[in-house]
Amino acid sequence: LREYVDDTEDYINIMLDDKQNQLLHMGVLINIATLLITMAVVVTGIFGMNIKISLFKTGTKEFLQTTVGTLGGTL
Numbered sequence: 001l002r003e004y005v006d007d008t009e010d011y012i013n014i015m016l017d018d019k020q021n022q023l024l025h026m027g028v029l030i031n032i033a034t035l036l037i038t039m040a041v042v043v044t045g046i047f048g049m050n051i052k053i054s055l056f057k058t059g060t061k062e063f064l065q066t067t068v069g070t071l072g073g074t075l
Contacts (some may be wrong), residue, residue, distance in 0.1 A: 040074040043070045
């Protein structure tokens, strides 16, 4: 009976470790997603500032390249 209880305890510990690993994995994925979204927000913030740079004086083509590059980098 004691061996059965020990085996059951080991099994439960293995299952708990697996769930803990899944939670840690999800936490890492959420942190990575937050980092990538924050990078896009920084680019948006730079374009929202009232500063003069040559990129602001360009046409629609350059704007779309920057936008697509930012979205692609975030994805």
